[in-house]
Amino acid sequence: MAELDGQAVEVFARRLLDVFTGSGLTKLIGLGYRTGLFEAAARGPATSTALADRAGLDERYVREWLGAMVTGGFFKYEPTEGRYTFPAEHAALLTGSGARNAAPVSGLIESFGAVLPELERCFHSGGGVPYSAFRPQFTNDMDDVWRRIYDEHLLTGFLAAVPGLTEQLTAGARVLDLGCGTGHAVNLMAQAYPASRFVGYDIAADAIDAAEQERVAMGLPNARFGVLDVTQLPATPPFDVITVFDAIHDQVAPDVVLRRIHDALRPDGLFVMVDFKFSSHLERNLANPFAPLHYAISVMHCMTVSLAEGGAGLGTVWGEELARTMLAQAGFGSIEVIDAPRPQNCIYISRPVNDETPDK
Template sequence: MEPDHPDPDRTRDFGEQLLGMLTGGMLSMLIGIGHRTGLFEAAARGPATSVELAERAGLHERYVREWLGAMVTGGIMEYDPADGRHRLPAAHAALLTGATSRNIGPVANSLRTLGTVLPQVERCFAEGGGVPIAEFAAVSVGGLGETWRHVYDEHLVDGFLGRVPGLHDRLRAGARVLDLGCGTGHAVNVMAREFPDSTFDGLDIATAAIDDAEAERAAMALPNAAFAVGDAAELAPDRPYDVITAFDAVHDQAAPEVVLRRIRDALAPGGVFVMIDTNFATRLEDNIANPYAPLSYGISLLFCVPTSIATGGSALGAVWGQELAREMLTDAGFTDVRVLDTPRPQNCMYVCRTEAS
């Protein structure tokens, strides 16, 4: 029981914690600006005054100067008052520049998208209901899945698929593969390029995403990839699949328990389902020490839950956790479920196999 009068030391400590949170929120917005305007890329070319950096990036100096003030006092960039130049350390540039999954810029863009739709989500607290995914797509900057595109380029073949025993050999020999909730299809296209003797289908409910997927497939000239618009809960292929994948997609389904059963039924004997999802526990108390938990709960609240509810879904959320995931996979009919680590600590990989005939 808390005393009537708060502990002043604890109040002061919490005030410092809140200041850190507010500062981090502001810096996240400014990191997004730096990413979108090319300021970080320009700064990575070498030390510069505000005038020099503005000229490099083709921007107005007065805005660049104030942005630099936040970058320096926020510990993101360094400043030498002797010559008035600002420097982006190489160790920091590694996480703020380049088309890599380590670049935090696309994440800042996603947070901006979530912030834009914040009033609609806030209304749901009082009125219920959800927010259609189209409202997020309409205001997204660079796409909500930009980071995952880089993850696929860097880790999909070896970091994810390569960790599943026997899967590379199976794909090289020729297998029938489905990626469920494929979005803009980059994972399918990467797999199709790497394993030309296998065929790959991508399925997603978003027509615009499938249009983008098909455009990329055509540009990459991949005859062994194909895409279709469809609801995963209605999956009923004419022929079974040898392999089905789902990348960070199952927890966003309107009826995930139905989707998992459909996946199980769509696999051939001896087939494998590879599900990459968030790496958390189901119980809140088991996530308290997880440094990725606050961000994931927040993204779940502002995106996963309202978009699911908008479709009449169960709002499973991003932090459904390994215990519940295992239970649902078992209920769907999988008797062989293994959980593997991935190159990303915030994700784990469920490998589920069906019995051979």
């Protein structure tokens, strides 16, 4: 056996320690989020007793949690006073209802971990873990992550980035959102653009129920939702705009869905697909700080839910090159990719082949 480079071993041991530490802290982020500890700590410096009182929790558990928070670099500690401080710059990323609050991501990662035994079986024998194994928890966690992103970025970020779209929606358009989940994007759009009519489809009945409840609560006559497997999307009546947020790469038959989207658009229609901004080539993702987490999410969710049904298993990191190829194969004659308001996403702006396009 070749002699080991001791320094390289040391460096990698440090890296492994960081990874295991991150995994433990991810779970404690989830606990801090769900118990209200982060919100309570953001109200000002406190001893463990005061913080436990503030949050209505057991002091011993809070103190041990704080030990991890201090040594993990989340909180500061003053030993003479026994006081813990949650710096405002850190609280900005773990509290509040805005898109900057990353704490809900911990819930998604944790719930993916629940299927590891089934996933291990797939490593041996192929196949996948179906969507049903992730629900209903997935529906809630996905909503918790994306709701705040839509609130902050949908109208002024994602939609505003697409040339002419805001004007089109203001004037009045027929719009479809596929894989709409709990429908918050549709409801926000319907509220902002009363002259347009919106439809949201998802295969998950629990998500569509939540979407419909929110629609009623918001009093939106110009939106509706339905349970539909979008591989069955009819071509009529045609839509002016079709949107998809993070819901193509986990499809069983993404090629069929893209073709259906193409066929359900008017010839001058617009397809807006928000997805993750990666290359289809691993070697081009090496410097992308989002890559390891998204490959992991792909293994634990996006790829496996598709493979479970004998599907394509594109995965979260299917990437721009493959996406462009598949959009072209679905018939889109014009495909543009632009940056999104969040650095981990990009926006594909595609239009159907028009009558002048020779290969139609």
